[in-house]
Amino acid sequence: MTTFEQVFGQAPEVSASAPGRVNLLGEHTDYQGGFVLPTAIPQRATVGLRRNGTDTHVLYSANLDRTLHVPVGEVGEDFAPYLTGCLNLSGVTEGLNVHVTSEVPSGGLSSSAALEVATLRALRELYGLDLDNVALALRGVQVEHEFVGVQCGVMDQLASSLADTRTMLLIDTRSLERRAVPFPAGAEVLVMDSGVPRRLAESGYNERRAQVEAAAELLGVPQLRDVTDIAAVETLPSPLRERARHVVSENTRVLAGLEADAATFGQLMNATHASLRDDYEVSHPQVDELVALLQAQADVFGARITGAGFGGAVVALVREGTAVAVGEAVVVQYGTLGKVVVP
Template structure:
C-alpha cells in the first residue's frame, strides 16, 4: 500500500537515508574511538504529511501495520523512533508518516536509517536549519531517550554522511571524518545471518557499563585514551580486562586499516571477529559459523560480524567480481534459516 492508499492523499515530503555496514571499529564509538563504516544501497524512505488532527498516524509498509499515537505520547515499537524525531525537532503538528525500508534489521543500522530518514523529511517539511551532523546527533538522542539504547554516534553519522563508494573514517570523540577508498581490487560482501536480535533486550547496555567501569579503574575519561594494551592487562577483573582489551585493540586495528592493502585489511577483520567473539562476547554461534565458512575460502581476505552483535549481519572483504560466487558457496553450506546476501 502507498501513502495515498493508507492516508487518502499524497505526502507533502519524502526523504530517505541508507543503512550502513561497519568494516572495522565495533563497540568503540561509545568510548570515543575510531570507526570505519560505509553506506549500503538499501534505504529507509519516509513520507510525511500534516494531518491536522490530534494524533500521529504511522504506517510501516514492511510490517503491514499502522500505529496511532495521540499527541504527547511516545507510542511503542517503531513509533518510538519516529515520535522521538518529531518531538526532539520541536514539531507540534499531528503527522501522517509512511515508512518503506529495505534495510535488513540486525547489524546494518535499520533504526539509524529510519531516524535520519525521518529527520530529513521533517527538516524539509518545516524548512529547518540543522545540518547532517546535527541530525545524526538528534538521532542518537532518540536512541538514548526514546528507545533506551545507550548507543554511540557511529550509526547515525554513517547513515547521515556515508556513501556506498568509500569508507568513512570517523573519530567519534571529535566527529572529525575523512573518506578513504576501499582496498585496491576488493569489494564488500554483506550477509544477513537470519538470526534476529534486539539491542535493548541484549547485552549492549551491559557492555557499555562494563567498559565505562574499566575506563574508571584505569583513570581515563574513555578507553580511547589508552593506546598501550599492556595497561589493560593490569586490571584485576578478568571480565573488565577482556572488554577493555577489545576496545583498545579495535581502535588500533582501525587506524592500521586506513592504509592497509586488501590482505592485511582482511587479517584485521579476522582479528576483530575473534576479539568480538572471545573478549567482548557479542557474537552468536550461527554468525560464527558463517564467518568461519567465509574465512575458510582462500579467496576471502577477511570476515567478521558487524553491528552490535547477538545475531544480525556479517561483512567480508573479497576480490572484486567474486562476491556472488563466494556468497552462493558459503550459504549452500550454512545451516541457518532466513539468511540472505545484502547486494
C-alpha cells in the same frame, strides 16, 4: 508494499530516505571516543510525511503492514519510538501521517539509524529545520538514548547521514572529524544476514557500555580511547579486562586498516571477529559458523560479525568480482537461514 497514497488517500507533502551502513572495522569503540570505518549500503529506509489536521500521529509501517495511533507529544510502543522520538525532539505540535518503508534488514546494518535519519531529513524539509547533517545525526542518537532505550554511540547515525557506498568513512567519534577512505584495491564488500535475530535494548549492549565505562574509570582515563599501552588493561578484573582489551585493540586495528592492502585488511577483520567473540562476547554460535565458512573461501580476505552483535549480519572483504559467487556458495553451506544482503 502499500504506498502512502493507498494508506492515507493523498500524496505525502515530503518524502526522504537514508541508507543503512555496514562497519568494516571499529566495532564497539564509538561510545569510548574511538575510531570507526563504516560504509553505506545500497538499501535505504524511506519516510513520507503529511500534516493531518488532528492532534494524533498516524504511523504506518509498510514492512509490517501495521498502523499505530499516537497522540502528539507521546511516545507510543512497538516501532513508534523511533518516529515519535524524532517528532518530539523536533518540536512537532500537530498530527502527522507518517509512512515508513525500509529495504534495510534488521540486525547489524543500522536499520534503526536509517529510519531515524530518513525521518529527520523529512522533518527538516517539511518544517525548514536548521539542522546540518552532523546535527541531524546527533539528534538521531538522542532519539536512541531518550526514547528507544539504547545507549548507542554516534557511528550509526553519522554513517547513515554522511557515508556513501563508494568509499569507507573514517570517523573520529570524539572530535567527529571524518574523511573518505578508499576500499583496498582489488576488493569489494559482501554482506550476509545470519538469520539470527536480536534486539539491542533486550541484549547485553547497554551492559557492555557500562562495563567499558567502569574500565575507563578504574584506569583513570576519560575514555578507553586514551589508553595508549594495551598492557594497562591487563591490570583490570575480569570481565572488564576483556572488554577493555577489545576496545583498545580495535582502535589500533582501525588505524592499521587505513593504509592496508586487501590481504592485511582481511586479517584485521578476522582479528576483530575473534576479539568480539572472545573478549567482548557479543557473537553467537551460528554467526561464528557463518563467519568461519566465509573465512574458508579462497576469494575471501577476511570476515567478521558487524554491528552491535548478538546475532544479525556479517561482512566480508572479498576479491573484486567474486562477491555474488562467494555469497551463493556460502548460503548453500550455511543453510536456509542465511542470505546475501550486499551486493
